[in-house]
Amino acid sequence: MSLLKVSAPPHISTKNDTNVIMLDVIIALMPALIVGLLFLGTEQCLLLQLVRFLLYWLNICGQS
Amino acid sequence: MRGKTFKGGIHPPYNKQYSKDLPIEVLDGAKEMFYPLSQHIGAFAEPVVNVGDKVFCGQVIAKAGGFVSANIHSSVSGTVTAIKPYPHPNGTEVMTIVVENDGEYKVHEYIKPNKPLEQLTPAEIVDIVKEAGIVGMGGATFPTYIKLMPPKDGAVDCVIVNGAECEPYLSSDHRVLVENTKGVLDGLKIAMKALGVTTGYVAIEDNKPDAIEIMVQCAKEYEGITVVPLKTKYPQGSEKHIIKAVTGRTVPSGGLPSSVGCVVINTDTANAINTAVVTGMPLISRVVTVGGDAIENNKNYKVRIGTPVSFVIECAGGFKKEPSKIILGGPMMGTAVSNTDVPIIKGTGAILSFTDEALRETASSKCMRCGKCVEACPMFLQPLLLGAYGKKDDIEKMKELNVMDCIECGACSYLCPGHQNPLQYIRVAKLKIGKAGKK
Known part of the structure; x- marks a missing residue:
């Protein structure tokens, strides 16, 4: 039999990794977003566009 | 009934359902048995047999090489074929006594029952435990006889049998608690006598209701022994945390359990103490859980110490999938081994084999300080x-x-x-x- 993998313990880890936690954050913020859109309408839309632009910019910065 | 516990800890998937109801099966030795000279914390044992010698079951083949050390006994009868470096579960090569098994399991004439417990003095008990090479069988493999000697500073007032078994997949202690209840309780009684204390606890996690039930039933006949159900949480089986849960005392930083008046022994160790005192048979076998998703059959085996891991896996039906990792001990604290030639030693509580899918190894990303x-x-x-x-x-x-x-x-x-x-x-x-x- 070929050699087996060797590594330091623990050999198991949780399924709750960073991606899952960040998805939870987005889900948790959904009600706030909806209520925000309801109450503020256009202003909220502007804010969202700004955030989107910022994220887009950060993404470009992160890659370069 | 709410189980006692400590602060912190985690709840990994326990996966005990695969093997917790399987009775212990006794496994005979392999053709060749391997006895590493280091099966315990502390100094290596020194061999007292030579190549070509005939040995018997229970015979001392290596003497303790210091204060913190333990005797090693042959678990089969046969001939010593070599004393050579051989792969050890810890990943290195360690001097190992190789015994060819003649399959007769003749017991050494030296092995005879001791005096009844009532006539034994504490010093005699400690001596029997020392001679029997008993070490902590939960994995730490600290020589038990040292624990049973009352410390000079501070008095010990209780002995705790650790039946938490908080590691996922493991069920060897669970089976011992259920099938050998009397043995564990007698072992605890012996330890209590050696230390001169009157309070004993058997602490069991509440995911083993059958073990708690039978323990409570049997403990009624013993004076001073209480069964304590613990909350199921990892690492409940840690020495310091079981003391915290059972007695409420906190072991100070850098301190030993005896500094708060407690001695903790593993379930299988208690059983081994009882065997050594009652029958005179030293520690030559232990209960091992065979599990994981790559193995054909889950098993609880009573294995002779020194049996190669490959032999035990064959007995359990071999692999059904290609294993990527084989772990001796639990998945949280066990050691991964690179091949299956290594022998079962005194501290090996389980053989777990996992495929890549079960391990889900992923690349690590940055710490986001989630706490x-x-x-x-x-x-x-x-x-x-x-x-x-x-x-x-x-x-x-x-x-x-x-x-x-x-x-x-x-x-x-x-x-x-x-x-x-x-x-x-x-x-x-x-x-x-x-x-x-x-x-």
Whole structure:
């Protein structure tokens, strides 16, 4: 039999990794977003566009 | 009935359903048996047999090589064929006595029952336990006889049998508690007599209701022994945390359990003490859980110490899938071995084999300082900082953060959303500090 993998313990880890936690954050913020859109309408839309632009910019910065 | 517990800890998937109801099967030895001279914490044992010698079941083949050391006995009858370096579960090569099994299992004439417990003095009990080579069978493999000698400073007032078995997949202690209840209780009684205490506890996690029930039933006949149900949580089976849960006492930083008046022994160890005192048979076999998703059949085996892992796996029907990792011990604290030639030693509680899918190994990402590790750490350390300093090899800073208090339970590394492994750095630092301290 070929050699087996060797590594330091623990050999198991949780399924709750960073991606899952960040998805939870987005889900948790959904009600706030909806209520925000309801109450503020256009202003909220502007804010969202700004955030989107910022994220887009950060993404470009992160890659370069 | 709410189980007692400690602060911190985690709830990994326990996966005990696969083997917890399977009765213990007794396994005979393999053709060749291997006895590494280091099966315990402390100095290597020194061989007292030569190549070509005939040995019998229970015969001493290596004598303890110091105060913290233990005798090693042959678990089969046969001929010594070699004394050579051989792969050890810890990943190195260790001098090992190889015995060719003649399949007759003739018991050495030296093995005879001791006097009844009532006539034994505490010193005699300690001597029997020492001669029998009994070590902590939960994995730490600390020689038990040292624990049974009452310390000079501070009196011990209770003995706790550790039946928590908090590691996922493991069910060997569970089976011993259910099938050999009397043996465990008698072992506890013997330990209590050796230490001259009148209070004994059997602490069992509440995911083993059948074990608690039968233990409570049997414990009625014993004076001073109480069964304590514990909350199911990892690492409940840690010595310090079981003391906290059962007695409410906190072992001080750097202190031993005896400093708060407690002695903790493993379930299988208690059973081995009873066997050694009643029948005179030293520690030559132990209960091992065979499990994991790559193995054909889950089993609980009573294995003779020295049996190669490959033989036990064959007996369990071999692999149904290609294993990527074989772990001796539990998945949280066990050691991964590179091949299956290594023998079962006194501290091996399980053989687990996993495929790649079960392990789900992923690349690690950055620490986002979520603090989950801090929340979970049962010793109240800050694994995220220890991990960060560990990466920079800043041992001094790690010392300041009490790295030596880490019990290496792995709760931090298990929980980390970024799949970082702070424990790995902590272990390296502890080794380095330990080495520096010896100089």
